[in-house]
Amino acid sequence: MKPLRIAVFASGQGSNFQAMVNAQRSGLLNSATIELLVCDKPEAPVVQRAVDAGVDTFVxxxxxxxxxxxxxxxxxxxxxxxxxxxxxxxxxxxLLTPTMVNPYMGRMINVHPSLLPAFPGKDAIGQALEYGVKLTGITVHFVDNGMDTGPIIAQQSLPIEAGDTADTLAARIHEIEQMLYPQVVAHIAAGKVRLAEDGRHVIVEQ
Structure with a gap:
């Protein structure tokens, strides 16, 4: 298989971008390479992370x-x-329009801080705390033209502890994001992720 060429889209601190860069440097992304950062905020810290990593930017x-x-x-x-x-x-x-999504349908992924389909959209962590669920987590999914509705590739659960705040829960969620997300990219790079014929279920080979 030819090496997978990746563009990362980010707007903020860039912790997941850095996790991808670290995984590439460690050889954990197989032959995948991060070729571009796309950012809508020129002042965002992720831009400097990309510069430091030698990754091209479109800001x-x-x-x-x-x-x-x-x-x-x-x-x-x-x-x-x-x-x-x-x-x-x-x-x-x-928000992405079909102009962006359709050309990359099946080739665009996202990580969301809940166990989808629960708590899609903004402030998923706050939604989970307000609802009072005992278990939350993260979901890595393909992107479609809905709001966090694309086929699910991988999920990892996380218990909500007594006394958790949005900040403490977010910190633990970010930790598992930074482990699971590069793993999913590595599986895609190795050709181990594919959509089933129904277009809804994702098959991940081990």
């Missing part, structure tokens, strides 16, 4: 474009130029 300000579709078309040009095979969303805080 933009959405307000300078007339529509989401306009900047997404520009992003698609950057992806095509670098022959990107897989998009990894890692705290990218922009």
């Amino acid at each position: 933009f300000r959405p307000k300078e474009y007339s529509s989401r579709e306009q900047y997404e078309l520009e992003i698609l040009g950057e992806l095509a130029q670098r022959r990107i095979d897989l998009i990894v969303l890692a705290g990218y805080m922009r």
Whole structure:
């Protein structure tokens, strides 16, 4: 198999981006390489992480474009130029339109801080705490045109402890994200992840 070329989309601190970089450096992503960071906030710390890691960046300000579709078309040009095979969303805080999603359907993944289909959308951690569930976790899924509705690749559960706050629970969730997400990318790079014929279920070979 040819090496998988990855673009990571992020908007904030970049802890999951850094986890991917560390996994690549350690050889844990098989032959996959991180070729590009896409970021919608020029001042975000993730941009400096990419510079430090020697990863190319495409940084933009959405307000300078007339529509989401306009900047997404520009992003698609950057992806095509670098022959990107897989998009990894890692705290990218922009809603995606079909302009961006459709060309990469089945080749774009996201990590969400809940056990989907529970608590999709914003503030999943706060939703879980407010609801009073005893178990939450993370989900890695393919991206489709719905809100956190794409086929599920992997999940890992995490108990909610007495006295947990949004901050303490988020810290533990981020820890398992940074372990599971690179593992999923490694499986994809090795050709061990595929959609079943029904288009809903994901088969992951061990």
